[in-house]
Amino acid sequence: xxxxxxxxxxxxxxxxxxxxxxxxxxxxxxxxxxxxxxxxxxxxxxxxxxxxxxxxxxxxxxxxxxxxxxxxxxxxxxxxxxxxxxxxxxxxxxxxxxxxxxxxxxxxxxxxxxxxxxxxxxxxxxxxxxxxxxxxxxxxxxxxxxxxxxxxxxxxxxxxxxxxxxxxxxxxxxxxxxxxxxxxxxxxxxxxxxxxxxxxxxxxxxxxxxxxxxxxxxxxxxxxxxxxxxxxxxxxxxxxxxxxxxxxxxxxxxxxxxxxxxxxxxxxxxxxxxxxxxxxxxxxxxxxxxxxxxxxxxxxxxxxxxxxxxxxxxxxxxxxxxxxxxxxxxxxxxxxxxxxxxxxxxxxxxxxxxxxxxxxxxxxxxxxxxxxxxxxxxxxxxxxxxxxxxxxxxxxxxxxxxxxxxxxxxxxxxx
Amino acid sequence: xxxxxxxxxxxxxxxxxxxxxxxxxxxxxxxxxxxxxxxxxxxxxxxxxxxxxxxxxxxxxxxxxxxxxxxxxxxxxxxxxxxxxxxxxxxxxxxxxxxxxxxxxxxxxxxxxxxxxxxxxxxxxxxxxxxxxxxxxxxxxxxxxxxxxxxxxxxxxxxxxxxxxxxxxxxxxxxxxxxxxxxxxxxxxxxxxxxxxxxxxxxxxxxxxxxxxxxxxxxxxxxxxxxxxxxxxxxxxxxxxxxxxxxxxxxxxxxxxxxxxxxxxxxxxxxxxxxxxxxxxxxxxxxxxxxxxxxxxxxxxxxxxxxxxxxxxxxxxxxxxxxxxxxxxxxxxxxxxxxxxxxxxxxxxxxxxxxxxxxxxxxxxxxxxxxxxxxxxxxxxxxxxxxxxxxxxxxxxxxxxxxxxxxxxxxxxxx
Numbered sequence: 001x002x003x004x005x006x007x008x009x010x011x012x013x014x015x016x017x018x019x020x021x022x023x024x025x026x027x028x029x030x031x032x033x034x035x036x037x038x039x040x041x042x043x044x045x046x047x048x049x050x051x052x053x054x055x056x057x058x059x060x061x062x063x064x065x066x067x068x069x070x071x072x073x074x075x076x077x078x079x080x081x082x083x084x085x086x087x088x089x090x091x092x093x094x095x096x097x098x099x100x101x102x103x104x105x106x107x108x109x110x111x112x113x114x115x116x117x118x119x120x121x122x123x124x125x126x127x128x129x130x131x132x133x134x135x136x137x138x139x140x141x142x143x144x145x146x147x148x149x150x151x152x153x154x155x156x157x158x159x160x161x162x163x164x165x166x167x168x169x170x171x172x173x174x175x176x177x178x179x180x181x182x183x184x185x186x187x188x189x190x191x192x193x194x195x196x197x198x199x200x201x202x203x204x205x206x207x208x209x210x211x212x213x214x215x216x217x218x219x220x221x222x223x224x225x226x227x228x229x230x231x232x233x234x235x236x237x238x239x240x241x242x243x244x245x246x247x248x249x250x251x252x253x254x255x256x257x258x259x260x261x262x263x264x265x266x267x268x269x270x271x272x273x274x275x276x277x278x279x280x281x282x283x284x285x286x287x288x289x290x291x292x293x294x295x296x297x298x299x300x301x302x303x304x305x306x307x308x309x310x311x312x313x314x315x316x317x318x319x320x321x322x323x324x325x326x327x328x329x330x331x332x333x334x335x336x337x338x339x340x341x342x343x344x345x346x347x348x349x350x351x352x353x354x355x356x357x358x359x360x361x362x363x364x365x366x367x368x369x370x371x372x373x374x375x376x377x378x379x380x381x382x383x384x385x386x387x388x389x390x391x392x393x394x395x396x397x398x399x400x401x402x403x404x405x406x407x408x409x410x411x412x413x414x415x
Numbered sequence: 416x417x418x419x420x421x422x423x424x425x426x427x428x429x430x431x432x433x434x435x436x437x438x439x440x441x442x443x444x445x446x447x448x449x450x451x452x453x454x455x456x457x458x459x460x461x462x463x464x465x466x467x468x469x470x471x472x473x474x475x476x477x478x479x480x481x482x483x484x485x486x487x488x489x490x491x492x493x494x495x496x497x498x499x500x501x502x503x504x505x506x507x508x509x510x511x512x513x514x515x516x517x518x519x520x521x522x523x524x525x526x527x528x529x530x531x532x533x534x535x536x537x538x539x540x541x542x543x544x545x546x547x548x549x550x551x552x553x554x555x556x557x558x559x560x561x562x563x564x565x566x567x568x569x570x571x572x573x574x575x576x577x578x579x580x581x582x583x584x585x586x587x588x589x590x591x592x593x594x595x596x597x598x599x600x601x602x603x604x605x606x607x608x609x610x611x612x613x614x615x616x617x618x619x620x621x622x623x624x625x626x627x628x629x630x631x632x633x634x635x636x637x638x639x640x641x642x643x644x645x646x647x648x649x650x651x652x653x654x655x656x657x658x659x660x661x662x663x664x665x666x667x668x669x670x671x672x673x674x675x676x677x678x679x680x681x682x683x684x685x686x687x688x689x690x691x692x693x694x695x696x697x698x699x700x701x702x703x704x705x706x707x708x709x710x711x712x713x714x715x716x717x718x719x720x721x722x723x724x725x726x727x728x729x730x731x732x733x734x735x736x737x738x739x740x741x742x743x744x745x746x747x748x749x750x751x752x753x754x755x756x757x758x759x760x761x762x763x764x765x766x767x768x769x770x771x772x773x774x775x776x777x778x779x780x781x782x783x784x785x786x787x788x789x790x791x792x793x794x795x796x797x798x799x800x801x802x803x804x805x806x807x808x809x810x811x812x813x814x815x816x817x818x819x820x821x822x823x824x825x826x827x828x829x830x
Contacts, residue, residue, distance in 0.1 A: 006482070007535055007546055030535075035487050036516075041484060047483055047484050065420070068459060073551060073568060076450070093510055093512065097555055098555050116448060116456060120423055125773075131422055143513075152513075
């Protein structure tokens with residue numbers, strides 16, 4: 001994409017209301033725009049990142065054998081009366097529809113997916129089953145903050161699994177944990193994201209969170225370096241400050257951001273909705289359920305909190321809006337830069353091409369650092385004289401002169 | 416995908432509340448599930464169709480040079496006070512957010528995109544520009560009906576263009592019309608979808624609708640067979656029953672479904688939001704705008720209204736959930752069907768594989784007709800004896816025996 005044609009431009013400053021790093025960098029760079037507190041537009045570059053994250057999540061959830069669907073945001077009060085959550089969940093956006101009907105905007109979808117399961121699950125032969133969606137969700141937060149980390153309207157993947165037995169749920173739950181780690185690895189958060197024991201709420205003894213360690217995190221966790229698992233501060237006293245896996249006490253306190261939360265919800269919802277199946281012996285039993293959340297917009301915010309420097313964002317390759325930021329410093333012979341751009345695109349490389357003629361070289365380099373593509377490629381009179389471009393990884397200091405002919409090879413392609 | 420593993424099953428009957436053809440067929444086949452009147456879940460097969468439609472729309476809108484973004488569903492009352500629409504639009508879902516703030520759920524996004532334009536459009540050099548989104552929208556309809564044709568929650572593509580002059584808007588508007596027809600053609604609605612003059616509302620003399628002719632339509636249009644354009648009944652008297660292009664009076668009345676609506680909104684929103692640009696002569700002028708809607712879920716419903724027979728849906732190839740419905744009637748040698756399924760998938764063909772062992776052949780064939788994949792492929796003891804499968808197009812009566820070896824060629828692939 002030619003930068004001269006891009007809908008957005010970088011901003012020098014943004015309002016000081018947004019003190020979180022992810023909101024500051026993403027707004028300055030033109031990835032997101034704030035409409036209200038906790039409510040953001042994903043601008044063209046930002047939507048590219050979000051879509052790439054959601055594609056990764058989709059691939060990993062599909063690999064689990066779960067099937068994607070899309071449930072409504074509008075939900076009827078009746079379903080939340082059945083589950084007993086209409087009056088007990090305090091962040092619900094409630095509204096009136098035509099005919100004075102009470103509705104809410106879904107922050108989660110157990111009250112929709114459980115009755116949906118009743119339509120198709122009748123026998124042990126229909127189990128196990130798992131469905132997920134990637135959807136816009138709503139939480140009427142009193143004080144939204146931290147940019148994409150805690151929004152009133154946000155993007156989320158929620159997966160729901162249905163099982164005949166707790167043993168079957170356990171096996172699927174463990175497979176889901178593996179897939180979650182694959183997502184975090186592909187998003188550049190490997191090695192600093194930990195499975196974390198957390199409160200199970202009303203569902204079970206524990207739930208599990210996935211916490212990404214960063215000094216800017218809002219949560220506090222205690223990490224067992226031995227087992228590579230953590231404990232959320234909220235239950236550290238219940239666990240007598242011991243690692244639940246090795247029972248050792250050498251736990252290290254860290255700040256962290258929660259990037260996923262999974263629950264064995266068991267029969268918490270199948271019971272009130274009477275979601276039962278017939279066993280091989282013709283008995284009726286309640287379906288056992290799991291639910292598995294991951295905020296995709298929050299994940300985007302977390303990546304920025306972790307992967308940046310004083311000059312801007314440092315996107316990991318797989319979720320960067322473009323792989324290469326081609327910057328033309330040519331004033332004459334502009335065709336040479338155009339040709340290079342076209343040839344890179346023909347090779348299937350994703351390129352943001354700074355072809356702007358009315359912007360200074362210094363501004364272009366500052367914009368490139370702020371925007372944070374993995375590879376910066378400069379074409380200038382100096383490099384052209386050497387039949388070359390200057391290539392630098394966003395996170396590194398040293399640039400290299402690479403001959404035009406050798407560019408494909410540099411990016412792992414045939415000449 | 417193996418049908419034994421599919422989350423959904425077909426239903427024999429659905430509630431008689433849904434009298435529209437698209438709702439009946441889509442619900443019976445397990446493409447959608449009704450949560451409330453006008454509010455549907457897109458089930459796995461249904462989401463595949465919707466996603467394919469939205470991919471087509473995305474490709475055609477990208478080809479216009481417009482850039483995709485994603486604006487919030489939640490919008491603040493203040494913006495709708497500025498445009499004067501908070502009290503005048505009667506289908507708004509209004510709600511209260513934290514801090515007693517008045518919000519609404521967006522049925523359209525002029526009140527968001529216009530102030531967004533102010534962030535990035537300052538000079539004639541920043542124009543023209545166009546952005547679009549594909550998003551869930553909300554309308555508090557008093558009486559939703561007709562399945563996916565008129566929902567309270569629905570999917571929509573909305574494009575907004577920004578121009579320095581009306582001439583520039585006109586040129587872009589015409590290009591958009593061409594792209595709309597490409598979408599309808601790819602969705603199987605070519606030749607029965609017409610550009611239709613309609614009321615311009617408060618914006619301009621006319622707007623344009625795209626109307627798909629079908630006897631089940633809710634709208635009435637008058638078609639000029641000569642110009643291949645139509646006039647919506649609502650303005651036929653204003654036009655003195657004459658075709659606005661050739662001025663002839665031979666117009667034919669048809670029932671039709673509106674599948675798109677585009678407006679030259681001019682300065683209707685740039686004025687109240689003060690979206691101005693600086694001309695080459697350093698004057699300030701209001702930006703001229705266009706807006707272009709297309710309901711993607713409504714388009715899905717329209718395709719079903721038009722393309723079905725008494726046995727079920729007949730999906731056009733490009734938006735069918737799967738290209739081939741492979742039906743195994745084998746009781747022994749099941750491996751032969753499994754091998755065929757695997758080999759088709761390896762060739763990149765999308766296959767729904769009816770591997771169910773506890774379902775009768777008659778039920779399988781009925782399900783295949785209801786589900787409506789473009790190609791039905793039967794493997795049975797009889798076809799295997801001839802080293803063949805039986806292939807039939809969904810809309811045709813005659814089946815052919817095709818040798819296993821010749822299957823790739825049949826679908827346009829190398830052997």
